[in-house]
Amino acid sequence: MTYLYKREPFTDFTLSQNKKEFQNTLEKIEKELGVHHDILIDGERITTIDKITSFNPANKYEIVGTVGKADTDLAETAIMSARKSFQVWRDWQVKDRAGILFRTAAIIRYRKHEFSAYLVKESGKSWQEADADVARGIDFMEYYGRQMIDLEEREEINRSLIKYNQYLYQPLGIAVTISSSYFPFSTMVQTTVAPLVTGNTVILKPSSSTPIIAAKFVEVLEEVGIPSGVISFLPGSGEEVGDYLVNHPKTNLIIFTGSRDVGIRIWEQAAKVHPTQAHLKRAIVEWGGRDTIIVDNDVDIDMAAEELIASAFGFSARKRFTGSRAIIHQDIYKSLLERVIDLTNKLNVGDPFFPDNYMGPVTNQRAYLHIMSYLEVGKKEGRLVAGGIGDDSQGYFVRPTIFADVQPESRIMQEELFGPVIVFCKANDFEQALSIANNTKYGVTGALITNNHDHMERARYDFHVENLYVNHNCTENVFGNYPFGSFKSSGTDSKLGEQNYLHLHMREKVVLKKL
Secondary structure (H helix, E strand, O other), rough: OOOOOOOOOOOOOOOHHHHHHHHHHHHHOOOOOOOOOOOEEEOOOEEOOOEEEEEOOOOEEEEEEEEEEHHHHHHHHHHHHHHHHHHHHHHOHHHHHHHHHHHHHHHHHHHHHHHHHHHHHHHHHOOHHHHHHHHHHHHHHHHHHHHHHHHHHHOOOOOOOOOOEEEEEOOOEEEEEEEEOOOOOOOHHHHHHHHOOOEEEEEEEOOOOOOOHHHHHHHHHOOOOOOOOOOOOOOOOHHHHHHHHHOOOOOOEEEEEEEEHHHHHHHHHHHHOOOOOOOEEEEEEEEEEOEEEEEEEOOOHHHHHHHHHHHHHHHOOOOOOEEEEEEEEEEHHHHHHHHHHHHOOOOOOOOOOOOOOOOOOOOHHHHHHHHHHHHHHHHHOOEEEEEEOOOOOOOOOOOOOEOOOOOOOHHHHHHOOOOOOEEEEEEEHHHHHHHHHOOOOEEOEEEEOOOOOOHHHHHHHHOOOOEEEOOOOOOOOOOOOOOOOOEEEEEEEEOOOOHHHHHHHHOOOOEEEOO
16 A cells, blocks of 8 residues: 655744744743753763864854764774664564654654754754754655555565565665755754664764754654664764764665765765675765756746745755756846846845844854855856845854856856855857756756746756756655655765655565475
C-alpha cells in the first residue's frame, strides 16, 4: 500500500492569537539562552574543555548557547559506538524505526513555536521562514517513515513455481551527517532521519553556526527512546573532526549540504579506498548555485516582480535555491526592473524578533564578509540600482541588492554567492535568454515566467536545471509531488522528498531459494 501524508501546515501569523503565542514563546526562550549542550556518544553525555559558542546573527553579542567541541579521539569513540550499535539497530523492525520518527515529529509539532523561536534567534530567520523550516522538518520525519514502511511491504521481484525470489533492503552501516546552516532545522533533520529509518547509525556533526537547534532535536530523539549509540551528537571543526569522519575506513555513507568547494573535497575524500576498508563509500553531497529566472515579454509585470522578489530575498537568500539571476526580455526589461526596484526598497531589514522585518541577517561574519566582497565586484561589473550596503555594527545585515545591465560572463553572474543579491541581464529574445540561463556550471532550480506555450515546452527539455518552475518562484518543493535535488555541478542529484532517496542509504540484496 502507499502511505499518504498531508503536509504540516504553516502558522498563519496574520491571526492575532498565533502572533501573540509566538511572541510569548520568543520572550520565554530569551530567558533560556546560554544553556550548554554536551556531546552525545553511546547514550552518554561527554563534557569537553573546548566549546563552540552560537551567537545570534541579529545581535552578535547575544549568546544563544554553547555545545561541546569534539576532537579526533572523540570522533573515533563515536565511530566505534556507532559500529557496535549498528548490529542491533539494523535488525529492528521497519515499523519500530519509523515509530521513532513519528514520535519525534509529534513532540516537535507540539513544541513547534519553541523550535521556530530558536531558529529566529540562532539563524536569523523571519517568523514565517522559521515556522516553515520546522514544518518541513516534521514533514521529513512523517514522510520518510511512511515511505520506508511502504518500501518494506512492497513486492519487488517476479517469482516462479519452482523458485522463491526475495528482494531485501539492507542498511549500509555508519552514516556521517554534516549539516549546514542554510536550513538549519529541516536540512539537518532530513539528512539524519533518512539514514536512521533505513537502519543506519548516524554521527551528526552539526553546523558550527547553528548547533543549538541540532542539539535540541537530538534531545527529542533521546526522549522518544532511540537506542544508545544509534545517534551521536558530535559538534566540531570541519577540518579536524569532519575530515576524520569522512576519511575513516569504518564509515559507510557521507551526507553533506554546504558549499561547492567543501562538497567537492568530501566527494574526493569519500572516493578513496583505504587499506583496511572492505567497501566503497557512498556520498550524498549537495551545494548551491546561481539559479536563474527567465522572464518573457508577454507577462504581467506585477506578477513577475513579486515572483522575483520572493525568489531572490527570502531568508536573506541563504538557501540553495535562490533566484539570483534574472534574464529579462528586452521589451519589458526597463519596466520590470523599475517595479522590482520599487518593491525591494520597501523591504524591511532588521532583527527577525520583530515580525514586521521581512529580512533578517545573514548567518555569520564569514558570510557577511563574503557577500560584501561580491558587492564590490558587482559595482564594477554592473549598475547598482538598489541596496549595495551592509551593517555589521550589531548583527550581520545586508540590504537586498540589485545590479542591472550585467553581462552573462561576469563573475557576479557566474559565481556562488549565498546572499540577498539579484542581477539583471537583458536578452534579445527567448532563445538568447535560454542560452544565458544555461551558461552556468550550476543546476539546482530555474524558473520561466511566460504565457507562451511553445517556450514552456522548450524549457521542459532545454532549460538545464533539476527543478523547473513555470510562472512560479523557484523556491518550493512538495513531498511526493515535487522532489528536490540538483543537476550539473550543484551536487549528486539526490532527490529529497521521494522514496528513491531512501534507496541511497541502503543496498539491495536478492535471495533465490529453490523449492
